[in-house]
Amino acid sequence: MPDTKGRRRRSSSLIYLEPPxxxxxxxxxAALPNLNANWVNSKGAWSIHIVIIICFKIFxxxxxxxxxxxxxxxxxxxxxxxSYLMFHWVQGIPFEFNAGxxxxxxxxxxxxxxxxxxxxxxxxxxxxxxxxxxxxxxxxYDLTYFTVNCLAVLAVVIPKLPSTHRMRFxxxxxxxx
Amino acid sequence: MDLQDVQxxxxxxxxxxxxxxxxxxxxxxxxxxxxxxxxNDPIRxxxxxxxxxxxxxxxxxxxxxxxxxxxxxLTDEEIDEQIEDWQPEPLVAExxxxxxxxxxxxxxxxxxxxxxxxxxxxRTVTNLASNNVFNFIGNDLLKERAIATLRYYGVGACGPPxxxxxxxxxxxxxxxxxxxxxxxxxxxxxxxxxxxxSVIPAFSKRGDIIVADKSVNYxxxxxxxxSRSTVYWYEHNNLEDLERVLADVEKTQKRKKKLTRRFIVxxxxxxxxxxxxxxxxxxxxxxxxxFRLILDETWSFLTLGRTGRGLTEHLNVDPNEIDMIxxxxxxxxCTGGGFCCGSKEIVDHQRxxxxxxxxxxxxxxxxxxxxxxxxxxxxxxxxxxxxxxxxISIFRAAVEKSDGILECVSDIANPVxxxxxxxxxxxxxxxxxxxxxxxxxxxxxxxxxxxxxxxxKTVGNSQSEKKAKVVNGKVKKDSDEGHFMPCLKVYITVxxxxxxxxxxxxxxxxSATKVLGRKK
Numbered sequence: 001m002p003d004t005k006g007r008r009r010r011s012s013s014l015i016y017l018e019p020p021x022x023x024x025x026x027x028x029x030a031a032l033p034n035l036n037a038n039w040v041n042s043k044g045a046w047s048i049h050i051v052i053i054i055c056f057k058i059f060x061x062x063x064x065x066x067x068x069x070x071x072x073x074x075x076x077x078x079x080x081x082x083s084y085l086m087f088h089w090v091q092g093i094p095f096e097f098n099a100g101x102x103x104x105x106x107x108x109x110x111x112x113x114x115x116x117x118x119x120x121x122x123x124x125x126x127x128x129x130x131x132x133x134x135x136x137x138x139x140x141y142d143l144t145y146f147t148v149n150c151l152a153v154l155a156v157v158i159p160k161l162p163s164t165h166r167m168r169f170x171x172x173x174x175x176x177x
Numbered sequence: 178m179d180l181q182d183v184q185x186x187x188x189x190x191x192x193x194x195x196x197x198x199x200x201x202x203x204x205x206x207x208x209x210x211x212x213x214x215x216x217n218d219p220i221r222x223x224x225x226x227x228x229x230x231x232x233x234x235x236x237x238x239x240x241x242x243x244x245x246x247x248x249x250x251l252t253d254e255e256i257d258e259q260i261e262d263w264q265p266e267p268l269v270a271e272x273x274x275x276x277x278x279x280x281x282x283x284x285x286x287x288x289x290x291x292x293x294x295x296x297x298x299x300r301t302v303t304n305l306a307s308n309n310v311f312n313f314i315g316n317d318l319l320k321e322r323a324i325a326t327l328r329y330y331g332v333g334a335c336g337p338p339x340x341x342x343x344x345x346x347x348x349x350x351x352x353x354x355x356x357x358x359x360x361x362x363x364x365x366x367x368x369x370x371x372x373x374x375s376v377i378p379a380f381s382k383r384g385d386i387i388v389a390d391k392s393v394n395y396x397x398x399x400x401x402x403x404s405r406s407t408v409y410w411y412e413h414n415n416l417e418d419l420e421r422v423l424a425d426v427e428k429t430q431k432r433k434k435k436l437t438r439r440f441i442v443x444x445x446x447x448x449x450x451x452x453x454x455x456x457x458x459x460x461x462x463x464x465x466x467x468f469r470l471i472l473d474e475t476w477s478f479l480t481l482g483r484t485g486r487g488l489t490e491h492l493n494v495d496p497n498e499i500d501m502i503x504x505x506x507x508x509x510x511c512t513g514g515g516f517c518c519g520s521k522e523i524v525d526h527q528r529x530x531x532x533x534x535x536x537x538x539x540x541x542x543x544x545x546x547x548x549x550x551x552x553x554x555x556x557x558x559x560x561x562x563x564x565x566x567x568x569i570s571i572f573r574a575a576v577e578k579s580d581g582i583l584e585c586v587s588d589i590a591n592p593v594x595x596x597x598x599x600x601x602x603x604x605x606x607x608x609x610x611x612x613x614x615x616x617x618x619x620x621x622x623x624x625x626x627x628x629x630x631x632x633x634k635t636v637g638n639s640q641s642e643k644k645a646k647v648v649n650g651k652v653k654k655d656s657d658e659g660h661f662m663p664c665l666k667v668y669i670t671v672x673x674x675x676x677x678x679x680x681x682x683x684x685x686x687x688s689a690t691k692v693l694g695r696k697k
Contacts, residue, residue: 100383
């Protein structure tokens with residue numbers, strides 16, 4: 001019979017923690033370097049975030065009829081949405097190197113083997129916060145813009161917290177995953 | 178000190194501090210920013226401040242690992258102690274009594290193999306223990322052709338098929354097999370054993386579902402293990418149980434949105450028990466529950482069917498209905514390697530993801546040309562199979578007598594005749610333990626009478642294998658492996674005369690009676 005303990009979640013709970021990997025799974029994870037997550041530590045991977053943000057800003061500025069406030073807010077939202085999708089939504093690895101041993105982990109959890117407070121993780125947390133502070137400043141503290149920006153930044157900051165590591169939320173997934 | 182003095186000092190200090198601060202580059206921006214951001218809204222400012230402080234705290238926290246129970250710190254003394262305590266096991270474990278016994282009784286063939294072989298003790302015996310069903314080993318045409326190929330192509334490719342290894346004859350051999358079985362495409366692997374254990378993981382990955390027969394052979398078991406798939410086992414050859422498992426899988430899958438690949442894995446002709454599966458029924462179930470079927474024809478290829486095309490021909494099933502047919506070229510074919518055939522997509526996928534195809538050297542050209550030759554011989558001489566069936570039935574009739582103590586458990590078309598002592602008789606005599614020993618005695622007795630036969634010797638039966646299965650004090654269970662029927666195995670070939678087979682059958686019967694009669 002298949003191993004059902006661990007992956008089965010309680011039918012009523014909205015939150016569940018991804019259980020630790022089995023020995024076999026861990027050895028598969030270690031079989032080859034995780035090319036999906038290792039690049040975040042390499043040269044240029046940090047500065048590209050700044051470059052992308054500037055590109056977003058320039059792009060929204062060129063669109064006619066967009067005010068400075070809207071432009072900053074759109075830049076903020078686009079960056080947050082992109083980084084949420086990349087680091088927290090997509091699970092697994094696109095390559096066939098680890099026999100699917102990372103299938104249940106998103107990229108943030110794969111980075112640095114799940115270690116917390118590593119330099120890259122610190123940088124990737126600081127960037128959205130700095131961007132948020134900047135964009136609220138340039139939207140001249142308008143309440144609507146502030147609320148939108150604030151929600152966007154919370155959406156990417158909360159999943160980065162060590163206490164939400166491997167945590168999953170699900171409304172309708174009552175069955176085992 | 179007076180209060181005024183203190184005030185003056187504080188004033189003084191704060192004045193220097195503010196001038197120092199204003200001297201800092203960019204300090205004006207910060208001041209403007211803070212002035213701006215306050216904007217008479219303490220709550221919003223508080224949120225921003227909290228966020229800023231949080232980021233600061235995060236940046237200053239020391240990093241730590243989430244891997245729990247990773248390494249244990251040991252002191253030098255503890256390390257020394259561990260080294261002292263460590264008793265290395267011998268690389269090769271000492272032979273157990275049974276293994277020693279088996280080793281002593283193992284016959285050694287001197288010279289070439291064939292229907293008659295010479296043993297190291299100088300006797301010539303009739304060989305009923307090798308898988309030379311159509312005596313291709315003694316075929317002069319094949320030998321000539323092989324020598325001609327050797328002169329032209331040399332020995333081996335010394336490179337994987339995707340990397341200088343593929344030759345024109347290899348591609349022809351693949352096409353010949355595909356054409357022989359009646360499917361669009363075929364891929365040839367270099368080892369029979371690693372064919373199926375490479376085909377399964379090429380398609381089924383972690384999270385996918387495999388439903389397999391409980392008594393599939395060791396190679397399939399390894400393939401399933403490597404694939405990391407979720408396995409469900411069904412009772413050996415029990416299609417009702419298979420249907421129950423399939424329905425169960427479908428039910429649990431329906432509730433989940435995620436779709437996975439799903440496979441049924443079975444042997445066509447079972448290595449362990451010698452029986453065949455009800456293929457039409459399995460094909461029906463596979464369509465009903467939307468599974469793919471991987472059929473291992475290792476033992477049935479060339480031996481079953483009107484012209485040796487395997488189980489599909491034997492049971493009149495269109496081979497295109499089966500997603501992957503895997504077979505061995507090392508058994509009845511007497512060459513080497515294995516094949517997997519199916520649709521073009523199935524085969525092409527394996528050319529880059531079948532581990533044993535990608536990472537091992539291609540077959541020598543001699544083998545490829547021999548494969549093509551043999552396929553030609555099989556197509557041209559379907560009467561060989563009629564002769565084979567006749568030989569099988571002659572032998573079986575000679576072994577099985579209604580009042581005898583032996584029974585043949587293998588399928589009537591299976592050239593590997595598996596004979597066991599009737600369980601009732603064993604129970605009556607109280608000889609259920611040590612059946613292997615009894616069978617070995619029978620084998621020896623038959624050998625003394627001039628016929629070489631063998632018995633079931635399965636990987637996993639030996640003591641060291643059993644020991645290896647115990648991991649961390651727990652017995653590793655991949656399925657119930659209890660289907661090792663202690664049996665005599667007799668390989669019938671077309672090269673044996675009817676008289677010989679009748680005599681052999683009678684000899685097996687009388688030897689069994691003699692050996693068992695000796696016990697009480």
